[in-house]
Amino acid sequence: MMKKTYPTDETTSPPEQTWIPEDEKNENFRLHSRVDILFILKDLKQSDSLVTLYFGEENSFILTSILHIDVDNNEIIIDYGTDAIANQRVLSSNELLFVTRQNRIKIEFICNQIKKTQYDGKDAFSVNIPESLLRIQRRDSYRVPTPIAKPIKCLIPLVMESRSTNAEITLLDISCGGIGAIDKQNSLNLEPGSVYINCQIALPEIGILKTTIKVKNTNEIKSQTGNIYQRVGCEFIDLPPKTESLIQRYITKQEQMSKTSNRS
Structure with missing residues (x-):
């Protein structure tokens, strides 16, 4: 094994430590x-x-x-x-x-x-x-795009006409702070400030996230076929540490796959 060498001069700036009481x-x-x-x-x-x-x-x-x-x-x-x-x-x-x-x-x-x-x-x-x-990490932290070929859905539980149902939006990207998504079915009228509890996101090979989301912004986008869809930006509310660690695991996995793909 070749001995690694690291910079040791006084101008080297190491990552700052966080001695937190x-x-x-x-x-x-x-x-x-x-x-x-x-x-x-x-x-x-x-x-x-x-x-x-x-x-x-x-x-x-x-x-x-x-x-x-x-x-x-x-x-x-x-x-x-x-x-x-x-x-x-x-x-x-x-x-x-x-x-x-x-x-x-x-x-x-x-x-x-x-x-x-x-x-x-x-x-x-x-x-x-x-x-x-x-x-x-910061709440507006690093986000990764989600696969287009195998889209990831966010299931939103709703009560419509006195019965429970699930609407879904398709993820475009995800971070530990929230998601970007699109309503391809145009089944929802998502408004900024709206809060949805008990939402579920199935991350492949990682697990199912159960979380509360809050709509931060919306805008209309036009597809190549001319269809108009609603794009939404949502933040996670009171995300538990275990759920956050699942998201980070997914982000890390996507990064590793991207690096492997770029080298091939």
Whole structure:
């Protein structure tokens, strides 16, 4: 294995750490699900993302990356630093903060123990898989288009003429903040400010989202065949962290598929 090299000059600007006091942390950003944590860590490894490891009271740091995730032994193997003195300081630190980005979203997790190990015949660090992880993003966050060939529907429960029914809109894109969609059946008269509860969105290979949506904006669009449809922008209301993590998993999967397609 060729030893990786990272920029170490004083002009290097590492991702800024977020030391958030415990009573100020927004738990909507924190993941506790082991499945979701492993999914994010494996994506960071696969994409060879640069990770900043902060240590010590002076916020010293080294640049590293994830080499291997050993689920059975509950440990992450990360690349060893290039500075021997800094490596020793890392090994003697009691609290270590890892900061990186995934799909423009800031990822942070803390480990309290670290040890020196060997990986592929080279020195490396070993830390435990974190029990929780912060994924910090803006509500107007990164969105991905949804497939045209196999459109994703959002089912909206309605009561019409004293009976329950489901209307549907077709997704154009999705983010952790909301959706863009089109009413191809022209069955709804969606107005800005309208709120719909218990809506369902089935994300392929991910799961079914149950959420409340609020219509933010609408406009008419004309198809190539001359048909007029209503396009809507909706935001998610009080999105649970578990549901948000499913959306992020879908976004990550779509990004990976896009990268694979571009390379082929």
